[in-house]
Amino acid sequence: MVVVDFANVDRWRDSLKWSVSIEKLAQLIKHFSYGKQYLRRFYYGEDYGQKDSSTKLLPWSEKIINAAKFNRFEIVTKRVKYIPDAKYETGYIKKCNLDVEMALDLIKEVSNYDKALIFSGDGDLACVIEYLRQVYSKEFYIFCVRDHLGKELVDAKNKGLIKDILFVEDFEYRLNLNPHW
Numbered sequence: 331m332v333v334v335d336f337a338n339v340d341r342w343r344d345s346l347k348w349s350v351s352i353e354k355l356a357q358l359i360k361h362f363s364y365g366k367q368y369l370r371r372f373y374y375g376e377d378y379g380q381k382d383s384s385t386k387l388l389p390w391s392e393k394i395i396n397a398a399k400f401n402r403f404e405i406v407t408k409r410v411k412y413i414p415d416a417k418y419e420t421g422y423i424k425k426c427n428l429d430v431e432m433a434l435d436l437i438k439e440v441s442n443y444d445k446a447l448i449f450s451g452d453g454d455l456a457c458v459i460e461y462l463r464q465v466y467s468k469e470f471y472i473f474c475v476r477d478h479l480g481k482e483l484v485d486a487k488n489k490g491l492i493k494d495i496l497f498v499e500d501f502e503y504r505l506n507l508n509p510h511w
Contacts, residue, residue, distance in 0.1 A: 331443035332359045333432050334403065335450035336374040336394065342475045342498060348506045350498065352394070355449075356401035358504055362447055369443055371435055372403035375410040375426030406431055433458040445469040445493075453480020456491075463491045471496060 334355065343349045356370075363369035377391035378384040387395070391410075398405055410426040429452060436446060436458055446462075448455060451474030462468040472483055472495045479495065486492045498505060 331369045331436065331439055331446040332362050332371065333436065333446060333448045333450070334359075334370075334372045335428065335432060335448075335452060336372055336398070337426065337428070338450040338452060338474075338478070340394075342478060345475050345477050346498065346502075348502065350505045352397040352403075353401055354505045356403065358501070359447065360402070362445075363443075366442065367402050368404045369439065370403050371406055371432070372398040373406045373428040373432055374398065375424075375428070376407045377410040377424070377426075380412045380422065406435065429454045436462060440466050440468070443468070445471065447471045447473060449473045451475065451479040451483060453482030456480070456482035456486045459483075459486055460489075460491050469493045474498065 336352075339350050339355075359370060374394060375391070376395065377388045378386065379388055395405060395407065406428065408426060408428065408431070410424050412422045413425055414421060415423045432448075432450075432455065440462065446468060448459075448470065451472065459470050463470065470492045472479070472487075472492055474483075474495070475498050483492060483495065487495055
């Protein structure tokens, strides 16, 4: 099973100074769940803008979701919330956590995979990883940027709950949206 927390992946560009291409990501992982598209999961918020009554996706949000569909990911979304916050220049913060959905899908699909590759450094996932490793002997690999790795995942690796942690920087030649070489 492949779990892509694309909001997390998209934020990696600030550290990497390059963007991860959805198309190249799909090419990299397409063989991990061959013949089982439903196990290639892409989690991303649908942004309709600030108004709760809006029914049209913002163009950039629609572009990302369509690119994931075109590249044969199973899309898991929910609406982005705009939370008023005076600390921000815009007057709001956008929020759309899909950690619970990722954890639930890892549990619901437990009989359909032996190994899971998780594209996220979010430490909140350590809890479900520990459960699935101990109860179902599932094997986990984390794929993230070095400075976007939650301490909880490092601890889980040290306990033997995570098989390996792979770093995006080591795969730039395969994932960079705009290669500079």
